[in-house]
Amino acid sequence: MVSFTDPSGDAIECFPSVVAERGGELRFGFDAERLVASPEWTIVRSFKRLLNDPSPDAVLSIGSSIVPATQLLAAFFSALRRALLEGSNIGPLLEPGEKIEAFIAAPANAHSTQRFLCLDAFRRAGFDVLGLLNEPSAAGFEYTHRYRNTLTSKKDRVVVYDIGGGTFDVSLLRMTGALHEVVATSGMNRLGGDDFDGELMALALAKVGVAREALAPRAERLLLEQCRNAKEQLNPSSRKLTLELATSLGKLAPKPEITIEVGEFYARLAPLIERTIRSMLSVICQDDTLDDGARELPSEIAGIYVVGGASSLPAVGRALREAFGKRVHRSPYPSASAAIGLAIAADKDAGMQLSDRFSRVFGVFREARSGSEVTFDPIFQRDVILPNGGDELAVVERTYRAAHNVGHFRYVECAEVDPSGQPRGDMASFADIYFPFDPGLQNRNAELGSVSVERLHDGGPLIRETYAVNAHGIVEVRITNLDDRYELAYRLSPSASA
Secondary structure (H helix, E strand, O other), X not given: OOOEEOOOOOEEOOOOOEEEEEOOEEEEOHHHHOOOOOOOOEEEXXXXXXXXXXXXXXXXXXXXXXXEHHHHHHHHHHHHHHHHHHHEOOHHHOOOOOOEEEEEEEOOOOOHHHHHHHHHHHHHOOEEEEEEEEHHHHHHHHHHHHHHHHOOOOOOEEEEEEEOOOOEEEEEEEEEOOEEEEEEEEEEOOOOHHHHHHHHHHHHHHXXXXXXXXXXXXXXXXXXXXXXXXXXXXXXXXXXXEEEHHHHHHHHOOOOEEEEEHHHHHHHHHHHHHHHHHHHHHHHOOOOOOOOOOOOOOOOEEEEEEXXXXXXXXXXHHHHHHHHHHHEEEOOOOOOHHHHHHHHHHOHHHOOEEEOEOOOEEEEEEEEOOOOEEEEEEEEOOOOEOOOOOOOOEEEEEEEEOOEOEEEEEEEEEEEXXXXXXXXXXXXXXXXXXXXXXXXXXXXXXXHHHOOOOEOXXXXXXXXXXXXXXXXXXXXXXXXXXOOOEEEEEOOOOOOOO
16 A cells, blocks of 8 residues: 655655646645645645546646646656655655556546546556556456455345445446456436535535635635545544634624534435435436335345545444445445555456446447437447457447438447437537548548538448447547548547547
């Protein structure tokens, strides 16, 4: 386990996911945390929640700076690498110039470009990247390592319930010996410990009659930090918590401090926790045999494994145990469970194997009827099994005779498709791609978006679309005119090389 020495000299088992900005200057991790009380700096926690734009060219607004997402991530991971070399317990073990190998994890619900950005940023920061897994899949390896005796031939499934600071993920895994098979996965990109902090702040402000809109940015930030610290100090026997309003709100504080009943705080969190349980139930019973009111687990499930930093809040474990009883297990290292699982996955001698699945639906909107209609074609469904690694790819092809002069493809990833095959739920829209079916347009790629879609009366060329997804869940697209072998290749972005 890696630990860092923070500016106060204390050992910390995580590198803070924090960025600070002032006049174009960026600081990360512990350097950023030290600036929380400074009115000159803008502080953003759990900034991966900002990575919703699926384009590799996406830019993020941090304070007064507009920063390309790739640049921000690479700078953050470079700061992490420096902290590993200069301020961690493994720094002395590394030789000068030695590469740091990293096996990394992403939220199960992350779309393809988020995964690509993560891999690319780690490499730019100087890490030797061994691979990427979904976070709950990685935690599943730690479960098997620690609780193998709970697994039998009749109870071979485990639900990994992963709630972190900014996201919630859940996966259902089947474990047979050393083979882990991901049966289903789901998640929410904006639900985690940060939202718990926000609910505590909203409760405190409501009790003293202060509107959040009335707070200056620094006052809001300081109060939110107090709420975060107070939340993290709660234990199963806690009954009350105290917030020092004068420290954060200054003259706006109607009284120096406020005491809040922990039970009232937990009641406010109940709807958020219930949302995670419903998401978990949808993964457990994909055939809809378990309704929202039911809480009895199928007999083949050995347990629910609770991981993630936000799972340390007693209200989370209490709600799960009340719903599912003794089959709820919490990792003794909830914040590091995925990291332990990644270490096991990276160890070739451990003998563990993972059969992971595509966590979202990838598809394309197409023009139909001379552009007067649009249809959706789901290419990769959530049950597609990903390759085990290396250069292998899971491939899907579409071959057809083109009916129009221009192919207009609008690629999206979504949470699921409805019974009619239409996308629904959380959706990430990728850039439009235009392909010249008419050979006369092949030298006019930059103009294709303005060309009117028309039917080819003499019959169009034979077209093959090839879609490949690799072990990291990243999709590549290749469109080929089989008649004249004209071909374009894309990585889900208009900036990708053709």
